[in-house]
Amino acid sequence: MNVVRYQFLFLLTISIKIIVAQTPFLEFIPYATPEFQQYSIRHHTDHNYPTQTPNGVNARFDGNIFYNNIVAFNCPPGVSCYDGHAGNDYHMPINTPILAAADGYVVWSAFSPGADPCPGGIEPNGDTGIIIIYHYNDYFTCYLHLNPPLNVAVGETVAAGDTIGFNGMTGCASSPHLHFEVRKENHFFDQELPWVVDPYGWWGDYDDPIKSIRGFANEWLWMSDWVIDDGKAGFQRFYGPNWVYHNIGYDGDSWTVPASNDVENSAHYAIWVPDLIDSSEYNIDVYTPTIPDLTSAARYEIIIKDTSGINTKTIVV
Known part of the structure; x- marks a missing residue:
């Protein structure tokens, strides 16, 4: 299992979403996964x-x-x-x-x-x-x-x-x-x-x-882990025309996309959701592969959903 991380990324709309009060039950991505871990x-x-x-x-x-x-x-x-x-x-x-x-x-x-x-x-x-x-x-x-x-x-x-x-x-x-x-x-x-x-x-x-x-509220339903990996249900990549898979990075692989500074019209994005047991303070660590000229900047959207279902977004650039 391998983690997908930011590469050649400038204000790319890839978000980290954090939930603290969910009951996820979907354990498997619903298909036999390929060598590159996941279909978009x-x-x-x-x-x-x-x-x-x-x-x-x-x-x-x-x-x-x-x-x-x-x-x-x-x-x-x-x-x-x-x-x-x-x-x-x-x-x-x-x-x-x-x-x-x-x-x-x-x-x-x-x-x-x-x-x-x-x-x-x-x-x-x-x-x-x-x-x-x-x-x-x-x-x-x-x-x-x-x-x-x-x-x-x-x-x-x-x-x-x-x-x-x-x-x-x-x-x-x-x-x-x-x-x-x-x-x-x-x-x-x-x-x-x-x-x-x-x-x-x-x-x-x-x-x-x-x-x-x-009257149904939409909740994150995928079981996940503390470390989010692109071969697990806690991560999902959405289709973009220029995703490129590489055999280097955390646990042996990573993805790159062209730089973008247009957040609203970005053609490449993904979602990570770690499994957090309770409300508390958490440090978020991001692994960046040692690739020359990897990125000029990165944008992270951290969204916390409270018990009433209200989302609070923090943007880190």
Whole structure:
């Protein structure tokens, strides 16, 4: 497991998020990880009405709101994609093994019709391969666009990390990817009043728009460690066109991106969330690989969520 750190970075929007009162339960990244540790997310959950139906607004988990370049699939992946999206899309090679993110039992395993119409006006590739797992805590994880065969049947118990199926592009998909979606209190797909929550939480400095639908607060749901590593669930990288992987750095690897001084329009960002047991004072240490001309500056956003769900952001440059 290897930590991803800042490299060739000037005011790049990569944030460190700190939580002190959560109950994360998602233990595994929901796919067999590659040698470079993790596939990026190209399409994030839209916190403004995630129904797979566009309404002209896209709200990202960090509070950034987009009104332009948000239409599937003509939007910049990893930044403002896309209006109405109800989950997080990990793009990966076809037939990559898909893993159960946590212990649970299967409540749905079938090929079923998807959203109607498909986002972006594309034609569906037949029915969508879907598996839904209940996790004994009001949460359901949904795995979409799977290829046959589906490895599990309704009523079966699964353990975190079990292979439940294989990545594909069935249903409303223009390329192979896993649509990973978390629903709360109900596994039903509702395009009017969705049950969707974002497992990456909400870190904006205003009230989460998703709460206006069913009153659900978005919380960070991934189990993590004190040391955040790019092969673990406590870290997630979002797609950018110029991420470069290197076999040097903490535990043998690192990533670089071109310098940027435009925070709002940055095309490269990621999120770290360490597992903090209790409210206290913490020192945050960042490992920087000994690479010549590594960086001219770095921007860290440290966000603390209190027990009432209010976020406080501190920016360190």
